[in-house]
Amino acid sequence: MSKAHIHTYDICSLGMGKPASEEMLVARFTDYLAAHPDIKFPHRHSFYHLAFFTGGKGSHTIDFERFPVERGQMYFMIPGQVHSWFFEGKVTGYVVNVSAGFFNAFLQDAAYVERFPFFSGVSAEGVVTLPEAASLAVAALFEEMLVEMDSTEAYSHDMLRLLMLEMFVKVSRVARKDDTRQEPPHNYVLLRNFRKLVEQHYMQLRLPKDYAALLYVTPNYLNAFCRHMLGKSAGEIIRDRVLLEAKRLLINVDISISTIAYQLSFADNSYFTKFFKKYEGVTPEEFRKNIS
Structure with a gap:
Protein backbone atom coordinates (compact mmCIF):
# COMPACT_ATOMS: atom_id res chain seq x y z
CA MET A 1 0.00 0.00 0.00
CA SER A 2 1.37 3.42 -0.93
CA LYS A 3 1.97 5.83 1.93
CA ALA A 4 0.79 8.60 -0.39
CA HIS A 5 -2.83 7.52 0.00
CA ILE A 6 -5.07 7.31 3.02
CA HIS A 7 -6.94 4.05 2.85
CA THR A 8 -10.24 3.87 4.73
CA TYR A 9 -11.00 0.47 6.24
CA ASP A 10 -14.35 -0.91 7.27
CA ILE A 11 -14.68 -3.65 9.88
CA CYS A 12 -15.27 -6.43 7.37
CA SER A 13 -12.04 -5.62 5.52
CA LEU A 14 -10.11 -6.22 8.76
CA GLY A 15 -11.57 -9.62 9.62
CA MET A 16 -9.47 -12.32 11.25
CA GLY A 17 -10.17 -15.35 9.06
CA LYS A 18 -13.62 -16.01 10.53
CA PRO A 19 -16.98 -14.82 9.16
CA ALA A 20 -16.57 -11.05 9.28
CA SER A 21 -18.87 -9.05 11.51
CA GLU A 22 -20.09 -5.65 10.37
CA GLU A 23 -20.33 -4.49 13.97
CA MET A 24 -17.37 -5.60 16.07
CA LEU A 25 -13.98 -7.30 16.18
CA VAL A 26 -11.85 -8.10 19.23
CA ALA A 27 -8.37 -9.60 18.79
CA ARG A 28 -4.97 -9.96 20.37
CA PHE A 29 -2.59 -7.35 18.99
CA THR A 30 0.00 -9.84 17.74
CA ASP A 31 -2.64 -11.77 15.78
CA TYR A 32 -4.11 -8.56 14.37
CA LEU A 33 -0.74 -7.30 13.13
CA ALA A 34 0.12 -10.68 11.60
CA ALA A 35 -3.17 -10.71 9.69
CA HIS A 36 -2.88 -7.10 8.50
CA PRO A 37 0.78 -6.09 8.00
CA ASP A 38 -0.11 -3.07 5.83
CA ILE A 39 -1.96 -1.23 8.60
CA LYS A 40 1.31 0.25 9.86
CA PHE A 41 0.97 2.83 7.07
CA PRO A 42 -1.27 5.91 7.54
CA HIS A 43 -4.92 4.94 7.25
CA ARG A 44 -8.31 5.69 8.69
CA HIS A 45 -11.36 3.69 9.76
CA SER A 46 -15.11 3.99 9.33
CA PHE A 47 -15.54 2.72 12.91
CA TYR A 48 -14.28 3.28 16.47
CA HIS A 49 -10.82 1.79 16.93
CA LEU A 50 -9.26 0.94 20.31
CA ALA A 51 -5.77 -0.34 21.06
CA PHE A 52 -4.51 -1.42 24.49
CA PHE A 53 -0.80 -2.16 24.93
CA THR A 54 0.39 -4.63 27.56
CA GLY A 55 4.00 -4.75 26.35
CA GLY A 56 6.40 -3.46 23.71
CA LYS A 57 7.84 -0.17 22.49
CA GLY A 58 7.41 2.13 19.55
CA SER A 59 5.32 5.09 18.50
CA HIS A 60 1.75 5.72 17.44
CA THR A 61 0.76 8.71 15.32
CA ILE A 62 -2.84 9.97 15.44
CA ASP A 63 -3.79 12.87 13.16
CA PHE A 64 -0.09 13.79 12.79
CA GLU A 65 0.58 13.86 16.54
CA ARG A 66 3.06 11.26 17.76
CA PHE A 67 2.80 9.34 21.05
CA PRO A 68 5.11 6.71 22.56
CA VAL A 69 3.81 3.16 22.83
CA GLU A 70 4.12 1.92 26.41
CA ARG A 71 2.68 -0.76 28.65
CA GLY A 72 -0.70 0.18 30.11
CA GLN A 73 -1.62 2.70 27.40
CA MET A 74 -5.00 2.79 25.70
CA TYR A 75 -5.66 4.59 22.45
CA PHE A 76 -9.20 5.57 21.47
CA MET A 77 -9.91 6.71 17.91
CA ILE A 78 -13.17 7.89 16.39
CA PRO A 79 -14.21 7.24 12.77
CA GLY A 80 -12.20 9.30 10.29
CA GLN A 81 -9.03 9.89 12.31
CA VAL A 82 -5.79 9.15 10.45
CA HIS A 83 -3.23 7.02 12.28
CA SER A 84 -0.16 4.86 11.83
CA TRP A 85 2.34 3.13 14.08
CA PHE A 86 5.95 2.03 14.28
CA PHE A 87 6.92 -0.76 16.67
CA GLU A 88 10.31 -1.77 18.03
CA GLY A 89 10.17 -5.55 18.32
CA LYS A 90 7.16 -7.51 19.56
CA VAL A 91 4.15 -5.64 20.85
CA THR A 92 1.42 -7.30 22.91
CA GLY A 93 -2.06 -6.17 23.82
CA TYR A 94 -5.54 -6.07 22.37
CA VAL A 95 -7.43 -4.30 19.61
CA VAL A 96 -11.14 -3.58 19.22
CA ASN A 97 -12.97 -2.37 16.12
CA VAL A 98 -16.57 -1.43 16.80
CA SER A 99 -19.15 0.24 14.58
CA ALA A 100 -20.69 3.56 15.52
CA GLY A 101 -24.10 1.91 15.72
CA PHE A 102 -23.12 -1.14 17.78
CA PHE A 103 -24.63 0.27 20.97
CA ASN A 104 -27.72 1.83 19.39
CA ALA A 105 -29.82 -1.31 19.79
CA PHE A 106 -28.84 -1.41 23.46
CA LEU A 107 -29.04 2.22 24.61
CA GLN A 108 -31.87 4.70 24.25
CA ASP A 109 -29.39 7.57 23.90
CA ALA A 110 -27.56 7.11 20.59
CA ALA A 111 -24.98 9.74 21.61
CA TYR A 112 -24.13 8.10 24.94
CA VAL A 113 -20.75 6.69 23.87
CA GLU A 114 -19.63 10.06 22.47
CA ARG A 115 -19.78 11.52 25.99
CA PHE A 116 -16.75 9.61 27.20
CA PRO A 117 -13.83 12.07 27.29
CA PHE A 118 -11.51 9.90 25.18
CA PHE A 119 -13.92 9.98 22.22
CA SER A 120 -13.62 13.75 21.71
CA GLY A 121 -11.68 13.32 18.46
CA VAL A 122 -8.73 15.25 19.92
CA SER A 123 -5.68 12.99 19.62
CA ALA A 124 -4.13 13.72 23.04
CA GLU A 125 -7.45 13.18 24.82
CA GLY A 126 -7.75 9.76 23.20
CA VAL A 127 -4.56 8.48 24.85
CA VAL A 128 -4.94 7.22 28.44
CA THR A 129 -2.21 5.65 30.57
CA LEU A 130 -3.67 3.23 33.11
CA PRO A 131 -2.12 2.50 36.52
CA GLU A 132 -1.27 -1.14 37.22
CA ALA A 133 -4.52 -2.07 38.99
CA ALA A 134 -6.71 -0.53 36.28
CA SER A 135 -4.51 -2.05 33.56
CA LEU A 136 -5.01 -5.55 34.99
CA ALA A 137 -8.77 -4.99 35.27
CA VAL A 138 -9.02 -3.79 31.67
CA ALA A 139 -6.91 -6.73 30.41
CA ALA A 140 -9.33 -9.10 32.20
CA LEU A 141 -12.26 -7.43 30.41
CA PHE A 142 -10.52 -7.88 27.06
CA GLU A 143 -10.04 -11.57 27.82
CA GLU A 144 -13.76 -11.89 28.57
CA MET A 145 -14.54 -10.14 25.29
CA LEU A 146 -12.35 -12.59 23.38
CA VAL A 147 -14.34 -15.47 24.91
CA GLU A 148 -17.63 -13.85 23.92
CA MET A 149 -16.38 -13.22 20.36
CA ASP A 150 -16.05 -17.00 19.90
CA SER A 151 -19.14 -17.88 21.90
CA THR A 152 -22.26 -19.47 20.44
CA GLU A 153 -24.21 -18.71 23.62
CA ALA A 154 -27.34 -16.57 23.47
CA TYR A 155 -26.93 -12.84 24.03
CA SER A 156 -23.19 -12.87 23.22
CA HIS A 157 -23.43 -9.46 21.53
CA ASP A 158 -25.20 -8.04 24.55
CA MET A 159 -22.44 -9.39 26.79
CA LEU A 160 -19.88 -7.72 24.52
CA ARG A 161 -21.76 -4.45 24.83
CA LEU A 162 -21.84 -4.74 28.62
CA LEU A 163 -18.14 -5.59 28.85
CA MET A 164 -17.15 -2.74 26.58
CA LEU A 165 -19.29 -0.21 28.42
CA GLU A 166 -17.76 -1.40 31.70
CA MET A 167 -14.32 -0.84 30.20
CA PHE A 168 -15.29 2.66 29.01
CA VAL A 169 -16.48 3.59 32.50
CA LYS A 170 -13.35 2.24 34.20
CA VAL A 171 -11.01 4.06 31.82
CA SER A 172 -13.09 7.24 32.01
CA ARG A 173 -12.76 7.25 35.80
CA VAL A 174 -8.98 7.05 35.46
CA ALA A 175 -8.99 9.87 32.90
CA ARG A 176 -11.16 12.06 35.13
CA LYS A 177 -8.89 11.48 38.13
CA ASP A 178 -5.96 12.72 36.06
CA ASP A 179 -7.88 15.96 35.40
CA THR A 180 -7.41 17.97 38.60
CA ARG A 181 -10.12 20.47 37.65
CA GLN A 182 -13.58 19.90 39.08
CA GLU A 183 -15.71 21.30 36.30
CA PRO A 184 -19.52 21.37 36.61
Whole structure:
Protein backbone atom coordinates (compact mmCIF):
# COMPACT_ATOMS: atom_id res chain seq x y z
CA MET A 1 0.00 0.00 0.00
CA SER A 2 1.37 3.42 -0.93
CA LYS A 3 1.97 5.83 1.93
CA ALA A 4 0.79 8.60 -0.39
CA HIS A 5 -2.83 7.52 0.00
CA ILE A 6 -5.07 7.31 3.02
CA HIS A 7 -6.94 4.05 2.85
CA THR A 8 -10.24 3.87 4.73
CA TYR A 9 -11.00 0.47 6.24
CA ASP A 10 -14.35 -0.91 7.27
CA ILE A 11 -14.68 -3.65 9.88
CA CYS A 12 -15.27 -6.43 7.37
CA SER A 13 -12.04 -5.62 5.52
CA LEU A 14 -10.11 -6.22 8.76
CA GLY A 15 -11.57 -9.62 9.62
CA MET A 16 -9.47 -12.32 11.25
CA GLY A 17 -10.17 -15.35 9.06
CA LYS A 18 -13.62 -16.01 10.53
CA PRO A 19 -16.98 -14.82 9.16
CA ALA A 20 -16.57 -11.05 9.28
CA SER A 21 -18.87 -9.05 11.51
CA GLU A 22 -20.09 -5.65 10.37
CA GLU A 23 -20.33 -4.49 13.97
CA MET A 24 -17.37 -5.60 16.07
CA LEU A 25 -13.98 -7.30 16.18
CA VAL A 26 -11.85 -8.10 19.23
CA ALA A 27 -8.37 -9.60 18.79
CA ARG A 28 -4.97 -9.96 20.37
CA PHE A 29 -2.59 -7.35 18.99
CA THR A 30 0.00 -9.84 17.74
CA ASP A 31 -2.64 -11.77 15.78
CA TYR A 32 -4.11 -8.56 14.37
CA LEU A 33 -0.74 -7.30 13.13
CA ALA A 34 0.12 -10.68 11.60
CA ALA A 35 -3.17 -10.71 9.69
CA HIS A 36 -2.88 -7.10 8.50
CA PRO A 37 0.78 -6.09 8.00
CA ASP A 38 -0.11 -3.07 5.83
CA ILE A 39 -1.96 -1.23 8.60
CA LYS A 40 1.31 0.25 9.86
CA PHE A 41 0.97 2.83 7.07
CA PRO A 42 -1.27 5.91 7.54
CA HIS A 43 -4.92 4.94 7.25
CA ARG A 44 -8.31 5.69 8.69
CA HIS A 45 -11.36 3.69 9.76
CA SER A 46 -15.11 3.99 9.33
CA PHE A 47 -15.54 2.72 12.91
CA TYR A 48 -14.28 3.28 16.47
CA HIS A 49 -10.82 1.79 16.93
CA LEU A 50 -9.26 0.94 20.31
CA ALA A 51 -5.77 -0.34 21.06
CA PHE A 52 -4.51 -1.42 24.49
CA PHE A 53 -0.80 -2.16 24.93
CA THR A 54 0.39 -4.63 27.56
CA GLY A 55 4.00 -4.75 26.35
CA GLY A 56 6.40 -3.46 23.71
CA LYS A 57 7.84 -0.17 22.49
CA GLY A 58 7.41 2.13 19.55
CA SER A 59 5.32 5.09 18.50
CA HIS A 60 1.75 5.72 17.44
CA THR A 61 0.76 8.71 15.32
CA ILE A 62 -2.84 9.97 15.44
CA ASP A 63 -3.79 12.87 13.16
CA PHE A 64 -0.09 13.79 12.79
CA GLU A 65 0.58 13.86 16.54
CA ARG A 66 3.06 11.26 17.76
CA PHE A 67 2.80 9.34 21.05
CA PRO A 68 5.11 6.71 22.56
CA VAL A 69 3.81 3.16 22.83
CA GLU A 70 4.12 1.92 26.41
CA ARG A 71 2.68 -0.76 28.65
CA GLY A 72 -0.70 0.18 30.11
CA GLN A 73 -1.62 2.70 27.40
CA MET A 74 -5.00 2.79 25.70
CA TYR A 75 -5.66 4.59 22.45
CA PHE A 76 -9.20 5.57 21.47
CA MET A 77 -9.91 6.71 17.91
CA ILE A 78 -13.17 7.89 16.39
CA PRO A 79 -14.21 7.24 12.77
CA GLY A 80 -12.20 9.30 10.29
CA GLN A 81 -9.03 9.89 12.31
CA VAL A 82 -5.79 9.15 10.45
CA HIS A 83 -3.23 7.02 12.28
CA SER A 84 -0.16 4.86 11.83
CA TRP A 85 2.34 3.13 14.08
CA PHE A 86 5.95 2.03 14.28
CA PHE A 87 6.92 -0.76 16.67
CA GLU A 88 10.31 -1.77 18.03
CA GLY A 89 10.17 -5.55 18.32
CA LYS A 90 7.16 -7.51 19.56
CA VAL A 91 4.15 -5.64 20.85
CA THR A 92 1.42 -7.30 22.91
CA GLY A 93 -2.06 -6.17 23.82
CA TYR A 94 -5.54 -6.07 22.37
CA VAL A 95 -7.43 -4.30 19.61
CA VAL A 96 -11.14 -3.58 19.22
CA ASN A 97 -12.97 -2.37 16.12
CA VAL A 98 -16.57 -1.43 16.80
CA SER A 99 -19.15 0.24 14.58
CA ALA A 100 -20.69 3.56 15.52
CA GLY A 101 -24.10 1.91 15.72
CA PHE A 102 -23.12 -1.14 17.78
CA PHE A 103 -24.63 0.27 20.97
CA ASN A 104 -27.72 1.83 19.39
CA ALA A 105 -29.82 -1.31 19.79
CA PHE A 106 -28.84 -1.41 23.46
CA LEU A 107 -29.04 2.22 24.61
CA GLN A 108 -31.87 4.70 24.25
CA ASP A 109 -29.39 7.57 23.90
CA ALA A 110 -27.56 7.11 20.59
CA ALA A 111 -24.98 9.74 21.61
CA TYR A 112 -24.13 8.10 24.94
CA VAL A 113 -20.75 6.69 23.87
CA GLU A 114 -19.63 10.06 22.47
CA ARG A 115 -19.78 11.52 25.99
CA PHE A 116 -16.75 9.61 27.20
CA PRO A 117 -13.83 12.07 27.29
CA PHE A 118 -11.51 9.90 25.18
CA PHE A 119 -13.92 9.98 22.22
CA SER A 120 -13.62 13.75 21.71
CA GLY A 121 -11.68 13.32 18.46
CA VAL A 122 -8.73 15.25 19.92
CA SER A 123 -5.68 12.99 19.62
CA ALA A 124 -4.13 13.72 23.04
CA GLU A 125 -7.45 13.18 24.82
CA GLY A 126 -7.75 9.76 23.20
CA VAL A 127 -4.56 8.48 24.85
CA VAL A 128 -4.94 7.22 28.44
CA THR A 129 -2.21 5.65 30.57
CA LEU A 130 -3.67 3.23 33.11
CA PRO A 131 -2.12 2.50 36.52
CA GLU A 132 -1.27 -1.14 37.22
CA ALA A 133 -4.52 -2.07 38.99
CA ALA A 134 -6.71 -0.53 36.28
CA SER A 135 -4.51 -2.05 33.56
CA LEU A 136 -5.01 -5.55 34.99
CA ALA A 137 -8.77 -4.99 35.27
CA VAL A 138 -9.02 -3.79 31.67
CA ALA A 139 -6.91 -6.73 30.41
CA ALA A 140 -9.33 -9.10 32.20
CA LEU A 141 -12.26 -7.43 30.41
CA PHE A 142 -10.52 -7.88 27.06
CA GLU A 143 -10.04 -11.57 27.82
CA GLU A 144 -13.76 -11.89 28.57
CA MET A 145 -14.54 -10.14 25.29
CA LEU A 146 -12.35 -12.59 23.38
CA VAL A 147 -14.34 -15.47 24.91
CA GLU A 148 -17.63 -13.85 23.92
CA MET A 149 -16.38 -13.22 20.36
CA ASP A 150 -16.05 -17.00 19.90
CA SER A 151 -19.14 -17.88 21.90
CA THR A 152 -22.26 -19.47 20.44
CA GLU A 153 -24.21 -18.71 23.62
CA ALA A 154 -27.34 -16.57 23.47
CA TYR A 155 -26.93 -12.84 24.03
CA SER A 156 -23.19 -12.87 23.22
CA HIS A 157 -23.43 -9.46 21.53
CA ASP A 158 -25.20 -8.04 24.55
CA MET A 159 -22.44 -9.39 26.79
CA LEU A 160 -19.88 -7.72 24.52
CA ARG A 161 -21.76 -4.45 24.83
CA LEU A 162 -21.84 -4.74 28.62
CA LEU A 163 -18.14 -5.59 28.85
CA MET A 164 -17.15 -2.74 26.58
CA LEU A 165 -19.29 -0.21 28.42
CA GLU A 166 -17.76 -1.40 31.70
CA MET A 167 -14.32 -0.84 30.20
CA PHE A 168 -15.29 2.66 29.01
CA VAL A 169 -16.48 3.59 32.50
CA LYS A 170 -13.35 2.24 34.20
CA VAL A 171 -11.01 4.06 31.82
CA SER A 172 -13.09 7.24 32.01
CA ARG A 173 -12.76 7.25 35.80
CA VAL A 174 -8.98 7.05 35.46
CA ALA A 175 -8.99 9.87 32.90
CA ARG A 176 -11.16 12.06 35.13
CA LYS A 177 -8.89 11.48 38.13
CA ASP A 178 -5.96 12.72 36.06
CA ASP A 179 -7.88 15.96 35.40
CA THR A 180 -7.41 17.97 38.60
CA ARG A 181 -10.12 20.47 37.65
CA GLN A 182 -13.58 19.90 39.08
CA GLU A 183 -15.71 21.30 36.30
CA PRO A 184 -19.52 21.37 36.61
CA PRO A 185 -21.25 18.88 34.27
CA HIS A 186 -22.80 21.60 32.12
CA ASN A 187 -19.31 22.79 31.11
CA TYR A 188 -18.55 19.41 29.56
CA VAL A 189 -21.92 19.45 27.80
CA LEU A 190 -21.23 22.87 26.27
CA LEU A 191 -17.72 21.84 25.22
CA ARG A 192 -19.00 18.64 23.61
CA ASN A 193 -21.75 20.52 21.77
CA PHE A 194 -19.29 23.14 20.49
CA ARG A 195 -16.88 20.51 19.23
CA LYS A 196 -19.71 18.63 17.57
CA LEU A 197 -20.86 21.77 15.77
CA VAL A 198 -17.30 22.51 14.62
CA GLU A 199 -17.04 18.97 13.25
CA GLN A 200 -20.28 19.44 11.33
CA HIS A 201 -19.72 22.97 10.00
CA TYR A 202 -16.00 23.83 9.86
CA MET A 203 -16.06 23.77 6.05
CA GLN A 204 -18.56 26.63 5.95
CA LEU A 205 -18.51 28.40 9.32
CA ARG A 206 -15.14 29.86 10.34
CA LEU A 207 -16.07 32.55 12.88
CA PRO A 208 -16.71 32.04 16.62
CA LYS A 209 -19.82 34.25 16.39
CA ASP A 210 -21.45 31.69 14.07
CA TYR A 211 -21.04 28.94 16.67
CA ALA A 212 -21.95 31.22 19.56
CA ALA A 213 -25.29 31.90 17.87
CA LEU A 214 -25.94 28.17 17.47
CA LEU A 215 -25.08 27.60 21.14
CA TYR A 216 -27.12 30.60 22.39
CA VAL A 217 -24.13 32.28 24.03
CA THR A 218 -22.16 35.42 23.19
CA PRO A 219 -18.91 35.22 21.18
CA ASN A 220 -16.98 36.66 24.12
CA TYR A 221 -18.37 34.02 26.45
CA LEU A 222 -17.55 31.22 23.99
CA ASN A 223 -13.96 32.43 23.60
CA ALA A 224 -13.46 32.78 27.36
CA PHE A 225 -15.05 29.38 27.94
CA CYS A 226 -12.76 27.67 25.41
CA ARG A 227 -9.68 29.32 26.89
CA HIS A 228 -10.73 28.12 30.34
CA MET A 229 -11.44 24.54 29.24
CA LEU A 230 -8.79 24.02 26.55
CA GLY A 231 -6.31 26.88 26.74
CA LYS A 232 -7.32 28.00 23.23
CA SER A 233 -9.81 30.48 21.83
CA ALA A 234 -12.85 29.28 19.90
CA GLY A 235 -11.27 30.67 16.74
CA GLU A 236 -8.14 28.59 17.28
CA ILE A 237 -10.20 25.42 17.70
CA ILE A 238 -12.05 26.09 14.44
CA ARG A 239 -8.78 26.89 12.67
CA ASP A 240 -7.10 23.73 14.00
CA ARG A 241 -9.93 21.60 12.61
CA VAL A 242 -9.50 23.18 9.15
CA LEU A 243 -5.73 22.59 9.31
CA LEU A 244 -6.23 18.98 10.36
CA GLU A 245 -8.48 18.28 7.38
CA ALA A 246 -6.00 20.00 5.09
CA LYS A 247 -3.25 17.68 6.33
CA ARG A 248 -5.46 14.63 5.88
CA LEU A 249 -6.19 15.64 2.29
CA LEU A 250 -2.58 16.54 1.49
CA ILE A 251 -1.44 12.95 2.13
CA ASN A 252 -3.29 11.90 -1.01
CA VAL A 253 -1.05 13.04 -3.88
CA ASP A 254 -3.85 12.43 -6.38
CA ILE A 255 -5.68 15.51 -5.07
CA SER A 256 -4.27 18.81 -6.31
CA ILE A 257 -3.58 21.70 -3.93
CA SER A 258 -6.17 23.84 -5.74
CA THR A 259 -8.78 21.08 -5.34
CA ILE A 260 -8.04 20.88 -1.61
CA ALA A 261 -8.37 24.67 -1.33
CA TYR A 262 -11.76 24.45 -3.04
CA GLN A 263 -12.94 21.56 -0.85
CA LEU A 264 -12.02 23.54 2.26
CA SER A 265 -13.95 26.61 1.01
CA PHE A 266 -10.96 28.89 0.48
CA ALA A 267 -11.38 31.64 -2.10
CA ASP A 268 -8.36 30.45 -4.08
CA ASN A 269 -5.17 28.41 -3.90
CA SER A 270 -3.06 31.43 -2.92
CA TYR A 271 -5.21 32.19 0.14
CA PHE A 272 -5.10 28.56 1.23
CA THR A 273 -1.31 28.45 0.86
CA LYS A 274 -0.86 31.62 2.93
CA PHE A 275 -3.21 30.28 5.61
CA PHE A 276 -1.46 26.92 5.79
CA LYS A 277 2.07 28.37 5.89
CA LYS A 278 1.13 30.94 8.54
CA TYR A 279 0.08 28.26 11.02
CA GLU A 280 2.18 25.26 9.96
CA GLY A 281 5.40 27.02 8.98
CA VAL A 282 5.57 25.27 5.59
CA THR A 283 3.58 25.47 2.37
CA PRO A 284 1.10 22.72 1.49
CA GLU A 285 3.54 21.50 -1.17
CA GLU A 286 6.38 21.28 1.36
CA PHE A 287 4.16 19.49 3.89
CA ARG A 288 3.13 16.95 1.24
CA LYS A 289 6.76 16.36 0.26
CA ASN A 290 7.87 15.87 3.88
CA ILE A 291 5.08 13.47 4.77
CA SER A 292 5.39 11.21 1.73
